[in-house]
Amino acid sequence: MTPTLVTSCTALPPEGANFSRGGPSKNCSPLALAELENAHEFVARHIGIDAADEALMLGVVGAASRRELIDGIVPRSIARRSKMDIPAAVTEAAALAELRAMAAKNQVFKSFIGQGYYGTHTPGVILRNVLENPAWYTAYTPYQAEISQGRMEALVNFQTMVCDLTAMPIANASMLDEATSAAEAMTLAKRSVKSKSNRFIVAGDCHPQTIEVIQTRARPLGIEVVLANSREEWNELLAGDYFAVLAQYPATSGRIDDLHAEAAKVHGKQAAFIVAADLLALTLIVPPGEFGADIVVGTTQRFGMPMGAGGPHAAYLACRDEFKRSMPGRLVGVSIDVHGNPTYRLALQTREQHIRREKATSNICTAQVLPAVVASMYAVYHGPEGLKRIARRVASYTAILAKGLEQLGQAPRPGGAFDTLSLRTGDATKAIASRAHSMRANLRIHFKEYLCISLDETTTRADIELLWSVFAKPGQTLPRVSDFEKGIEPLIPTELRRTSAYLAHPVFNTHHSETGMLRYIRALSDKDLALDRSMIPLGSCTMKLNATSEMIPITWPEFANIHPFAPRDQQQGYAELDEQLRAWLCQATGYAGISLQPNAGSQGEYAGLLAIKAFHESKGQGHRNICLIPSSAHGTNPASAHLAGLQVVVTACDVNGNVDMADLQAKCEQHSEKLACVMITYPSTHGVFEMQVKELCALVHQHGGRVYVDGANMNALVGIAAPGEFGGDVSHLNLHKTFCIPHGGGGPGVGPVCVVEDLVPFLPGHASGGLPVHAVGAVSAAPLGNAAVLPISWMYCRMMGPEGLQQATEIAILSANYISARLKDHYPTLYASENGHVAHECILDLRPLKDTSGVSAEDVAKRLIDYGFHAPTLSFPVAGTLMVEPTESETLDELDRFIAAMIAIREEIRRIEKGQWPQDDNPLKAAPHTAASLLKGEWNHAYSRDVGAAVLSKTQHAKYWPPVGRVDNVYGDRNLFCSCVPISDYA
Structure with missing residues (x-):
C-alpha cells in the first residue's frame, strides 16, 4: 500500500538512522505520515549529541564513523550478533498511555494490612518541591560536601528526628528498608557486644518480612536465628545464651509491651537489645531509649512516602554512642569550613565499604536519601505538635474501632494498641477477610486464625463504619462513630505513655506555613549542585538524564497507593510491569532470569x-x-x-x-x-x-x-x-x-x-x-x-527501543573518548586500549602535578566547583586521579564547557609551576570560593578576586556559588556531632 504523503519543510531522519533533532531543510519534501509521527522522538531528547555534533567528535577522536569507533574498542569476540528483542520505540505520549493502561490493572483497595506499611498524606508542598523536583532527585551522593549542604542539612534533620523520637544519642542518615536495617542491627550487635554467642533471638511477633530477611542474612554468617512464638518461649529463651534480641514495638499484631524488664535481662547477658519501632507511635509511647534499647531500627514510610508496593522508603538505625564507629550506612556530621563557618559533611567515612573492602562490616553503597529528605521535611512541616495530633487521631480512631467491634461481639485481643487491633476469628477468619475483599478492603490474616486491622493517617469515619460492617452479623445494628468520639482515650497503657519532649530544635518549630516551607525547601536546594544545573561527570556513576516523562508515573495513585502484601489479584499492573521489565533486561544482558x-x-x-x-x-x-x-x-x-x-x-x-x-x-x-x-x-x-x-x-x-x-x-x-x-x-x-x-x-x-x-x-x-x-x-x-520506581526504567526502555538503547551506549563511549582526546595534552588518560581509546569513562592522571606544583587531584576537584561542576570521581580506582564519565545525555556544548574548565584549571596550575603564584596561595588551594569570601573588604591572596570567581567568558554558564568554603574533614571526625546545629552557631 502506498503511504499517505504530506508536505513538510522539516527533514526527518529515516528509520534506523541516527535519531538527531534535525533542522529545517532547504526545500519542502513529501514525507510519509509515519515519519511525521516519529516514534523515535524521545531518543533525540535523551541523547544530547546530534548528527552534526557526532561528526565533529568523531573527527577529534580519529574515527571515520561511530561503527568504526565501536568496532575498534569492543572486542569482536564478545560483540552481539543479534538485536535485542525489545519493542520498537514509541513516543512519550504513547508510552505514558501504555503505562497508564497497565497501572489501571492495579486495584487500589483500602488497605488495613499494616505490617510496616501505611497510607499517608504527602503534603503538596513536599510532593511538588522535593519528590517531583529535579533539584532534589537528580543530585548525587553527598561525598563532595561543599556542593551538598542543602541535602545534608535535610539529612541532619532526619538524624535529629530519629534521635529525638527514639530517645537514642545517634542515628544514621537512612537505611534501605526496615528488614535490612534490622539485619544490619544484628551484625552491628554481633561485633559490638561482649557476648561470644552466635544465637540471635527474634520475637515471633516481629513483622514477617523482617524475620525473612534476617534469616537470609544470618545463614552465611553462621548466626543461629531463634524465633520466640509465645510468651513462654520468649521468657525461656531470654534466660539462655545469645548475643542480641530483637523485639517489635508495637508488635506486628498491634500489642504494646512494656520492655523494661526484657532490656535488663538482655544486658545481664552482655548482649544487645534491639527494638524495631514505629516512629509515629513513638510520639505517644515511651521511646526505646528510655527503657534501655541498644539499637533501634524502623521505617519512616508513614512520614509522607506512599506505600508504592513496598518502596522506596527510608529506614533508620539509631544506636548507643559506643556503637557509632561500627554503625553501618552513612552518617552526616557537622564540621567547619576554611572560614570557620559550621558545615555539614559525611562523617567517619573510613567505615564505608569502598575503603574497608573485604574487611567491611556492611556492603551498603546506596541508601534512601530522597525518601529520607521527604520524611525529614514531613517532620519539619508538621512539627512536634502536628505529629502528635496525627498520632492521636490514629490512636483515637483505633480506640473507637475497638469499642464498636466489642459492641458487635468481636472484642479485640487485650494488651493495648496504637494503630493495630488483633481479633481471634478462628474458623471464620477467611470468610471475614473475603467479605472485606468484596467491599474493596484488605485485612491481614495473622497466624491463620487471627485478623489484624491497622489504621493510619488516611483513615476516615467512613473507613471505621466500613470495618464495622465487615464484622457485623446479618441484622446487627451498626455502631456510629459519633457514639464514641467524645472524650475517647487511646488504648495505650498509662505507664507506657510518653512524657518526654521531642523535636524541640527551631527547624521543627518554624516552617509550618506553606510559604515558609516552600522557601525553606528552595533555600536548601539552592545550596546544592544537581543535574538540573550542570553535568555531573562522575566515573562509574552514570549520571544521565532522568526524563520528566519517566518520572511522572511514580506518583500515580495506581502505583503509589498499593500495599506490598495486598492480594496478587490487586497487583496485576505491577505483575505485568515486572514481567515486561524483566524480559527487556534479560534481552539487554543476555541472561535467562532476573x-x-x-x-x-x-x-x-x-x-x-x-x-x-x-x-x-x-x-x-x-x-x-x-x-x-x-x-x-x-x-x-x-x-x-x-x-x-x-x-x-x-x-x-x-x-x-x-x-x-x-x-x-x-x-x-x-x-x-x-x-x-x-x-x-x-x-x-x-x-x-x-x-x-x-x-x-x-x-x-x-x-x-x-x-x-x-x-x-x-x-x-x-x-x-x-x-x-x-x-x-x-x-x-x-x-x-x-x-x-x-x-x-x-x-x-x-x-x-x-x-x-x-x-x-x-x-x-x-x-x-x-x-x-x-x-x-x-x-x-x-x-x-523498590517497586514504585520501576516504571521509570520501563518508560526508558519503551521510549528508546532497541536501536535507541544501543545508540545511547555508543554515544556514551564516543563522548568519553572525545573528552579524553581533547584533554590529552593537558591531563593524560591513565589507561586506554592499544589504539588509545577508552570505554564510557576515562581516568585523567593528575599525579605528576603534585611534584611540579603541589596541586592534588582534590584541589582540582574543589576548583571545578568554582567553574560550576561537580567533580569527577576522585582518587578511584587510582589515588591522585579523576575518573570522568560524561554519559550520552550531555550536549556537545556542555562537554566543551567542562573541557574548557579543565583546560583553564591546567593553565592555572602552569602559573603555579612557573612561580607566578605560591604553592600554598593560589586559586586551587583556596577553592572553592564563596561569594562572601570574594566580597569581603580585605583581599590578601596572590591572585585577583575575578580569578577566584572563575568566570570563563561573558557568555558564562549561570554562576553557581558554593555556600561554604573547603570543609575541614579532620575537625569533623575529631569533633563528631551529628544532629541539628544550634541556631546560635550560625549567628
Missing part, C-alpha cells in the same frame, strides 16, 4: 553471590568458598563476598589496568577445589574493554567456578555486548545508573540480579509469594523491592 527484588546495587551483588553459593551447595560442593576479585574492583565486591560467607582472594592487575591473566590462572589452580567464583567489572573499573574476557570466563569455568560480572558499567554494553553471552553467570544491574532511575542524592536505587539458566532456581524470593525449592530467601522487605 529478580527485581534487590533495592540497591549492593543488595543485587549480595543476592548474586548467594545464588552462586546455593548452586554449589545443591551440587554437594558447599566447600567452594573462594571468591577471586581483581585489585581494581569496586569496594562493594569484596564487602558483598564477605557478607555472603565467602573468602576473598585478591588477584593482580597488569600495568594497563587489566586483570593479570597469569596471576588469575595461578590463583585458579591454587584454589581449584574450593573456587566458588570470580567477580569482575566489565568494562573494567579502569574504563577499558579487556580483550581477554572470554578467556577469563572460560578459565574460571574450567576450575568449577562461576563468573560474576558487576553491572556498574553496563552503560558501555547495552546493545553491543551482553555479559550473559560472553561468559558471565551472574550480574547485578544498577537501574539508578544505566536505566535512568535518578540517584536522589544517594538513593533510591534498584539492583536487579540477573542469572543464567541453571541459576534461575536460586534467585531471591519471598515466602509470601512462594519460593522455589532452592531459593536463597528474601533480600529486601518487599517482594518487588
Whole structure:
C-alpha cells in the first residue's frame, strides 16, 4: 500500500538512522505520515549529541564513523550478533498511555494490612518541591560536601528526628528498608557486644518480612536465628545464651509491651537489645531509649512516602554512642569550613565499604536519601505538635474501632494498641477477610486464625463504619462513630505513655506555613549542585538524564497507593510491569532470569553471590568458598563476598589496568577445589574493554567456578555486548545508573540480579509469594523491592527501543573518548586500549602535578566547583586521579564547557609551576570560593578576586556559588556531632 504523503519543510531522519533533532531543510519534501509521527522522538531528547555534533567528535577522536569507533574498542569476540528483542520505540505520549493502561490493572483497595506499611498524606508542598523536583532527585551522593549542604542539612534533620523520637544519642542518615536495617542491627550487635554467642533471638511477633530477611542474612554468617512464638518461649529463651534480641514495638499484631524488664535481662547477658519501632507511635509511647534499647531500627514510610508496593522508603538505625564507629550506612556530621563557618559533611567515612573492602562490616553503597529528605521535611512541616495530633487521631480512631467491634461481639485481643487491633476469628477468619475483599478492603490474616486491622493517617469515619460492617452479623445494628468520639482515650497503657519532649530544635518549630516551607525547601536546594544545573561527570556513576516523562508515573495513585502484601489479584499492573521489565533486561544482558527484588546495587551483588553459593551447595560442593576479585574492583565486591560467607582472594592487575591473566590462572589452580567464583567489572573499573574476557570466563569455568560480572558499567554494553553471552553467570544491574532511575542524592536505587539458566532456581524470593525449592530467601522487605520506581526504567526502555538503547551506549563511549582526546595534552588518560581509546569513562592522571606544583587531584576537584561542576570521581580506582564519565545525555556544548574548565584549571596550575603564584596561595588551594569570601573588604591572596570567581567568558554558564568554603574533614571526625546545629552557631 502506498503511504499517505504530506508536505513538510522539516527533514526527518529515516528509520534506523541516527535519531538527531534535525533542522529545517532547504526545500519542502513529501514525507510519509509515519515519519511525521516519529516514534523515535524521545531518543533525540535523551541523547544530547546530534548528527552534526557526532561528526565533529568523531573527527577529534580519529574515527571515520561511530561503527568504526565501536568496532575498534569492543572486542569482536564478545560483540552481539543479534538485536535485542525489545519493542520498537514509541513516543512519550504513547508510552505514558501504555503505562497508564497497565497501572489501571492495579486495584487500589483500602488497605488495613499494616505490617510496616501505611497510607499517608504527602503534603503538596513536599510532593511538588522535593519528590517531583529535579533539584532534589537528580543530585548525587553527598561525598563532595561543599556542593551538598542543602541535602545534608535535610539529612541532619532526619538524624535529629530519629534521635529525638527514639530517645537514642545517634542515628544514621537512612537505611534501605526496615528488614535490612534490622539485619544490619544484628551484625552491628554481633561485633559490638561482649557476648561470644552466635544465637540471635527474634520475637515471633516481629513483622514477617523482617524475620525473612534476617534469616537470609544470618545463614552465611553462621548466626543461629531463634524465633520466640509465645510468651513462654520468649521468657525461656531470654534466660539462655545469645548475643542480641530483637523485639517489635508495637508488635506486628498491634500489642504494646512494656520492655523494661526484657532490656535488663538482655544486658545481664552482655548482649544487645534491639527494638524495631514505629516512629509515629513513638510520639505517644515511651521511646526505646528510655527503657534501655541498644539499637533501634524502623521505617519512616508513614512520614509522607506512599506505600508504592513496598518502596522506596527510608529506614533508620539509631544506636548507643559506643556503637557509632561500627554503625553501618552513612552518617552526616557537622564540621567547619576554611572560614570557620559550621558545615555539614559525611562523617567517619573510613567505615564505608569502598575503603574497608573485604574487611567491611556492611556492603551498603546506596541508601534512601530522597525518601529520607521527604520524611525529614514531613517532620519539619508538621512539627512536634502536628505529629502528635496525627498520632492521636490514629490512636483515637483505633480506640473507637475497638469499642464498636466489642459492641458487635468481636472484642479485640487485650494488651493495648496504637494503630493495630488483633481479633481471634478462628474458623471464620477467611470468610471475614473475603467479605472485606468484596467491599474493596484488605485485612491481614495473622497466624491463620487471627485478623489484624491497622489504621493510619488516611483513615476516615467512613473507613471505621466500613470495618464495622465487615464484622457485623446479618441484622446487627451498626455502631456510629459519633457514639464514641467524645472524650475517647487511646488504648495505650498509662505507664507506657510518653512524657518526654521531642523535636524541640527551631527547624521543627518554624516552617509550618506553606510559604515558609516552600522557601525553606528552595533555600536548601539552592545550596546544592544537581543535574538540573550542570553535568555531573562522575566515573562509574552514570549520571544521565532522568526524563520528566519517566518520572511522572511514580506518583500515580495506581502505583503509589498499593500495599506490598495486598492480594496478587490487586497487583496485576505491577505483575505485568515486572514481567515486561524483566524480559527487556534479560534481552539487554543476555541472561535467562532476573529478580527485581534487590533495592540497591549492593543488595543485587549480595543476592548474586548467594545464588552462586546455593548452586554449589545443591551440587554437594558447599566447600567452594573462594571468591577471586581483581585489585581494581569496586569496594562493594569484596564487602558483598564477605557478607555472603565467602573468602576473598585478591588477584593482580597488569600495568594497563587489566586483570593479570597469569596471576588469575595461578590463583585458579591454587584454589581449584574450593573456587566458588570470580567477580569482575566489565568494562573494567579502569574504563577499558579487556580483550581477554572470554578467556577469563572460560578459565574460571574450567576450575568449577562461576563468573560474576558487576553491572556498574553496563552503560558501555547495552546493545553491543551482553555479559550473559560472553561468559558471565551472574550480574547485578544498577537501574539508578544505566536505566535512568535518578540517584536522589544517594538513593533510591534498584539492583536487579540477573542469572543464567541453571541459576534461575536460586534467585531471591519471598515466602509470601512462594519460593522455589532452592531459593536463597528474601533480600529486601518487599517482594518487588523498590517497586514504585520501576516504571521509570520501563518508560526508558519503551521510549528508546532497541536501536535507541544501543545508540545511547555508543554515544556514551564516543563522548568519553572525545573528552579524553581533547584533554590529552593537558591531563593524560591513565589507561586506554592499544589504539588509545577508552570505554564510557576515562581516568585523567593528575599525579605528576603534585611534584611540579603541589596541586592534588582534590584541589582540582574543589576548583571545578568554582567553574560550576561537580567533580569527577576522585582518587578511584587510582589515588591522585579523576575518573570522568560524561554519559550520552550531555550536549556537545556542555562537554566543551567542562573541557574548557579543565583546560583553564591546567593553565592555572602552569602559573603555579612557573612561580607566578605560591604553592600554598593560589586559586586551587583556596577553592572553592564563596561569594562572601570574594566580597569581603580585605583581599590578601596572590591572585585577583575575578580569578577566584572563575568566570570563563561573558557568555558564562549561570554562576553557581558554593555556600561554604573547603570543609575541614579532620575537625569533623575529631569533633563528631551529628544532629541539628544550634541556631546560635550560625549567628
